[in-house]
Amino acid sequence: MPLPKAELHLHIEGTLEPELAFELAARNGVTLPYATTDELRKAYDFEDLQSFLNLYYELMAVLRTEQDFADLANAYLARAAAQGVRHAEIFFDPQAHLSRGVSMGTVVEGLWRALGSWGSPRASEAERGGERNHGISTRLILCFLRDESAESALETLEAAKPYLDRITGVGLDSAEVGHPPVKFREVYEAAAALGLRRVAHAGEEGPPAYITEALDVLGVERVDHGLRCMEDPALVERLVRERIPLTLCPLSNVRLRTVDTLADHPLPAMLDAGLMCTVNSDDPAYFGGYAGDNFTAVQQTLGLPEDRLRELARNSFLASFLEDDEERRARYLAEVEAYEFGDAVS
Numbered sequence: 341m342p343l344p345k346a347e348l349h350l351h352i353e354g355t356l357e358p359e360l361a362f363e364l365a366a367r368n369g370v371t372l373p374y375a376t377t378d379e380l381r382k383a384y385d386f387e388d389l390q391s392f393l394n395l396y397y398e399l400m401a402v403l404r405t406e407q408d409f410a411d412l413a414n415a416y417l418a419r420a421a422a423q424g425v426r427h428a429e430i431f432f433d434p435q436a437h438l439s440r441g442v443s444m445g446t447v448v449e450g451l452w453r454a455l456g457s458w459g460s461p462r463a464s465e466a467e468r469g470g471e472r473n474h475g476i477s478t479r480l481i482l483c484f485l486r487d488e489s490a491e492s493a494l495e496t497l498e499a500a501k502p503y504l505d506r507i508t509g510v511g512l513d514s515a516e517v518g519h520p521p522v523k524f525r526e527v528y529e530a531a532a533a534l535g536l537r538r539v540a541h542a543g544e545e546g547p548p549a550y551i552t553e554a555l556d557v558l559g560v561e562r563v564d565h566g567l568r569c570m571e572d573p574a575l576v577e578r579l580v581r582e583r584i585p586l587t588l589c590p591l592s593n594v595r596l597r598t599v600d601t602l603a604d605h606p607l608p609a610m611l612d613a614g615l616m617c618t619v620n621s622d623d624p625a626y627f628g629g630y631a632g633d634n635f636t637a638v639q640q641t642l643g644l645p646e647d648r649l650r651e652l653a654r655n656s657f658l659a660s661f662l663e664d665d666e667e668r669r670a671r672y673l674a675e676v677e678a679y680e681f682g683d684a685v686s
């Protein structure tokens with residue numbers, strides 16, 4: 341049985357496996373510039389974040405209808421459930437769809453078809469059919485693309501207003517360097533005024549100063565990646581003191597060459613420093629593994645002992661946006677404490 345965990349850093353578009361990409365391409369009459377799934381997989385040799393993003397945006401062309409987004413999310417939930425994920429806070433990138441003529445409604449309604457509101461205290465009895473979505477409670481986090489303009493982010497938030505009952509928070513992703521958090525001050529203020537939770541990618545490729553800015557200017561409650569905080573001891577001390585969760589993605593860091601090899605990953609040093617770390621998959625279809633695969637990789641390659649693995653799982657639920665359902669959080673945490681380790685944690 342896999343270790344129960346929450347996944348807090350997962351881009352739903354990054355769960356598009358080659359097989360589903362070809363299936364959706366055929367269904368929608370879209371021609372992909374790859375002849376076979378094997379040929380597509382060969383393109384998964386990334387040099388950095390941008391080289392990955394180019395393919396990530398290219399493949400989104402196959403996502404056109406509500407059913408496409410529902411199929412995408414269902415495939416993710418099935419894989420995640422099999423690896424012990426009990427709760428997932430899922431990013432989506434509306435601007436990457438709006439720019440192709442796919443509406444906010446298509447994206448959100450499609451995802452909702454798969455996620456439903458099971459696991460939400462606002463769900464009606466009819467919606468509480470846990471089996472339908474593999475028994476995973478979920479939240480949706482709308483991400484702004486930081487390489488698009490601040491005005492575009494504001495327009496995106498405006499377009500999301502009819503769907504805010506389904507959206508828990510906002511995030512910030514895409515090409516980091518040259519696009520500091522301060523660029524999005526206004527849209528984050530507007531999001532906060534609407535009662536949305538706030539997170540942002542920072543310190544993946546960008547400098548530690550972007551992490552500080554995300555906290556101070558955008559008011560984020562969690563930092564996505566945050567890896568480069570380790571270059572600034574005063575920042576580490578602050579993150580520890582304020583118990584700011586970091587959503588780390590070890591296999592992503594290797595594939596995007598943020599670290600040289602998994603054995604060089606700073607996760608053990610980060611845990612030793614007292615940082616509130618979590619382990620997540622980011623874009624699992626592209627980076628070679630889902631949440632449990634990331635846990636197994638850090639267990640095997642970094643030699644993390646059982647108490648550290650349990651700590652990572654506990655942190656994932658503590659850092660999740662389950663404030664509207666503390667009863668459920670307590671149940672998940674009890675499962676973590678009762679877990680008996682076997683051979684593998686995925």
Ligand code: HPA
Pocket residue numbers: 351354389396513514515541544592622623
């Ligand atoms: O790892 C990532 N970093 C930044 N933006 C992203 N969008 C999808 N995945 C990522």
Ligand SMILES: [Zn+2]
Pocket residue numbers: 349351513541564622
């Ligand atoms: Zn990410």
